Amino acid sequence: MKRLYTHFGDRIFATLLLLLALGVAALALLMAYELYRGGSLALQRFGLLGFALGREWDPVVQKTFGAWPYILGTLIVSFSALLLSFFPALAAAIFAAEYAPRWLAQVINFLLDLMAAVPSVVYGLWGIFVLAPWIRDKVQLPFYMWAAEQAPWLVPILGVPTGYGLMTAVLILASMIIPYTAALARDAIALVPKEHREAAYALGATRWEVMRLAILPLARGGIIAGTFLALARAVGETMAVTMVIGNSHKLPYTLFGGAATMPSVIANEFTEAVEDLHLSALIAVGFLLFLVSMAVNFTAAYVLRRQERLVKGVL
Amino acid sequence: MKTLEKDLALRRRYRAERFMMGLVALGTLLAFLILFLVLAYALAQGVGALNLDFFLKDMRPPGESGGGLRQAIVGTLIVDGLGLLIALPFGLAAGVLLAEYPDHPVNPYLRLLSDTLNGMPAILFGLLAFVLIVKPMGGFSGLSGAFALGFLMIPILARSTEGVLSLVPKEIREAGLALGLPRWRVILSLVLPTARAGLITGVLLAFARAAGEAAPLLFTAFGSPLLELNPLKPMDTLPLRLFAFAISPYEDWHRQAWAAGLVLFGLITLTSLLARWASRRF
Numbered sequence: 001m002k003r004l005y006t007h008f009g010d011r012i013f014a015t016l017l018l019l020l021a022l023g024v025a026a027l028a029l030l031m032a033y034e035l036y037r038g039g040s041l042a043l044q045r046f047g048l049l050g051f052a053l054g055r056e057w058d059p060v061v062q063k064t065f066g067a068w069p070y071i072l073g074t075l076i077v078s079f080s081a082l083l084l085s086f087f088p089a090l091a092a093a094i095f096a097a098e099y100a101p102r103w104l105a106q107v108i109n110f111l112l113d114l115m116a117a118v119p120s121v122v123y124g125l126w127g128i129f130v131l132a133p134w135i136r137d138k139v140q141l142p143f144y145m146w147a148a149e150q151a152p153w154l155v156p157i158l159g160v161p162t163g164y165g166l167m168t169a170v171l172i173l174a175s176m177i178i179p180y181t182a183a184l185a186r187d188a189i190a191l192v193p194k195e196h197r198e199a200a201y202a203l204g205a206t207r208w209e210v211m212r213l214a215i216l217p218l219a220r221g222g223i224i225a226g227t228f229l230a231l232a233r234a235v236g237e238t239m240a241v242t243m244v245i246g247n248s249h250k251l252p253y254t255l256f257g258g259a260a261t262m263p264s265v266i267a268n269e270f271t272e273a274v275e276d277l278h279l280s281a282l283i284a285v286g287f288l289l290f291l292v293s294m295a296v297n298f299t300a301a302y303v304l305r306r307q308e309r310l311v312k313g314v315l
Numbered sequence: 316m317k318t319l320e321k322d323l324a325l326r327r328r329y330r331a332e333r334f335m336m337g338l339v340a341l342g343t344l345l346a347f348l349i350l351f352l353v354l355a356y357a358l359a360q361g362v363g364a365l366n367l368d369f370f371l372k373d374m375r376p377p378g379e380s381g382g383g384l385r386q387a388i389v390g391t392l393i394v395d396g397l398g399l400l401i402a403l404p405f406g407l408a409a410g411v412l413l414a415e416y417p418d419h420p421v422n423p424y425l426r427l428l429s430d431t432l433n434g435m436p437a438i439l440f441g442l443l444a445f446v447l448i449v450k451p452m453g454g455f456s457g458l459s460g461a462f463a464l465g466f467l468m469i470p471i472l473a474r475s476t477e478g479v480l481s482l483v484p485k486e487i488r489e490a491g492l493a494l495g496l497p498r499w500r501v502i503l504s505l506v507l508p509t510a511r512a513g514l515i516t517g518v519l520l521a522f523a524r525a526a527g528e529a530a531p532l533l534f535t536a537f538g539s540p541l542l543e544l545n546p547l548k549p550m551d552t553l554p555l556r557l558f559a560f561a562i563s564p565y566e567d568w569h570r571q572a573w574a575a576g577l578v579l580f581g582l583i584t585l586t587s588l589l590a591r592w593a594s595r596r597f
Contacts, residue, residue, distance in 0.1 A: 005497060007497075009497050009500070010497050010498050010499050012499075014498075017416070018412065018419075018421065020404055020405050021408050021409040021412045021421065022421070023405050023408075024405050024406070024408075024425065024429055024432070024469055025421070027405075027428075029428070030443070031432070031435070031439060031443050034443055034446045035442060035446075038442070038446045088345045090342070091338070091339045091341070091343050092342065092343045092346040094339050095340060099339060099340070111347055111350065113587070114350065117583055117587060118353065118354075118527075118580060119528070119529075119579055119580070119583065120528075120529070120554075121527070121557045121558050121561070121576070122353065122357060123349075123353060125572055125573065126353045128561055128562070129356075129561075171349075172349070175348070175350065178346050182346065206328055206329065206331070207336070208331060208336070209328070211335075229434075232434050235436065236436020236438065236439075237436070239530055243562065263438050263530065266438055267438060267530060267533055270445075270533065270534045271533065271537070283442060286438070286439055286442045289436060289438075289439060290435065293436055294434075296434075297431065297434035300434075
């Protein structure tokens with residue numbers, strides 16, 4: 001009885017844990033496998049490269065499927081959003097870590113949490129009814145009119161000023177990914193040893209000089225990891241982007257005109273896809289999205305690990 | 316002469332300091348600008364459309380005013396709750412294995428795969444649930460939506476569980492082992508109860524995260540205009556309904572979309588506050 005309780009009890013418990021945990025591991029592998037299998041019909045028809053680089057996506061007439069418009073859209077939208085959000089996010093992190101009094105820093109941390117907690121559909125709702133009309137009337141139309149008269153060569157770059165398109169999607173997405181960059185940057189700044197800033201202050205450095213010379217160089221890795229994490233979020237963000245991007249896969253994309261991303265085309269067309277090839281092409285887009293997300297996440301993890309070693313080495 | 320130069324250099328550095336401080340403050344304000352605007356609009360537009368009917372009645376067809384979103388609210392709770400039930404054993408077990416058996420040979424792979432899942436776009440969990448459950452079962456269902464949300468919650472739970480358990484002082488484990496308790500009793504009766512508050516917080520945060528997701532439910536739970544309690548049938552949730560209403564052409568539905576946004580945001584905030592409260596209370 002005693003043996004059952006201790007020896008076998010431990011064995012049984014550990015085995016049970018292992019089985020359940022293997023379920024988690026299996027889920028990740030299953031995702032890769034099932035997405036590949038689900039998309040294999042389209043991938044075999046066009047070839048992986050042919051599918052990824054094909055510029056034509058026509059489920060109705062020609063029944064050809066190429067994901068390049070969506071890959072390009074994802075790249076443009078996520079990198080622009082990242083670029084746009086980087087400095088405000090970094091500023092918020094620096095402000096919370098170094099400038100703000102304790103209570104204000106807590107407020108900023110709370111706001112960052114809140115920002116990450118607001119559902120994507122709510123951002124999208126605001127984008128549809130407030131941001132897109134405002135941008136159309138106050139930014140795009142005046143600029144378009146001016147360009148039409150003064151600089152006609154700009155018109156093809158600008159595209160149709162509908163409000164629902166690349167520009168609006170980038171703006172919404174930029175504000176949605178700020179908390180990811182900011183939170184990691186804040187943690188990285190907090191991780192810099194106190195002695196570093198004290199030494200810099202003792203040499204008579206101003207607050208900004210302490211930041212620039214003593215803190216940011218050491219926190220750099222964490223900040224970069226945060227941007228990669230934000231990039232991963234941006235690549236996978238679905239609802240808010242789908243709601244404001246205008247859902248057009250006509251290349252070339254224009255600044256004001258509609259576009260589409262990998263998640264947005266899946267969200268848009270999946271329930272309407274009746275033919276096997278169309279469905280399979282959409283799942284294949286999901287498979288490509290899986291690969292891109294994995295690459296971005298692994299890069300973030302790698303950078304973060306190196307950063308931790310760097311800070312430890314300094315200590 | 317020398318002091319004057321020094322003076323000038325110092326003044327230039329102070330000016331740079333003030334300039335950068337202004338820039339940082341401005342950037343911080345800019346970072347939160349859209350958040351404030353979104354919240355202000357959701358409050359202003361949503362409150363007007365909220366009334367008791369919103370919680371007690373199902374939605375009406377377009378053109379008829381009134382009605383509510385009872386079916387979406389109930390559906391959110393059911394689909395999300397079922398998802399949590401599916402995710403709990405897997406997420407907890409993975410977290411316990413990572414934290415309590417740190418030398419286990421599968422741990423590096425488990426951590427890698429769990430982190431991979433954690434970084435995956437939510438819509439891919441929907442695709443996975445579609446291929447694994449909707450297709451074999453022959454139709455959309457609340458249950459497949461619950462699986463999609465469950466898949467999404469598993470890595471979140473695993474990570475939070477591991478984090479919380481690693482905070483439990485090792486003296487507690489040593490005390491149990493010194494009393495002759497087997498390892499599984501130490502974990503179940505000493506470590507997990509000690510970490511109770513953190514575990515509850517993690518569970519609530521996972522619930523809140525999944526409650527706001529629409530993307531994984533688009534082709535799993537699918538949505539339904541009427542109250543549906545059978546998880547084998549398509550079910551409605553708030554984010555799904557909000558999306559459908561927002562892209563519809565009807566004025567009345569737009570108002571209800573704002574109300575849905577406000578209720579959804581309220582639900583998530585409430586859960587997060589509860590999580591914060593739980594971490595102090597227990």
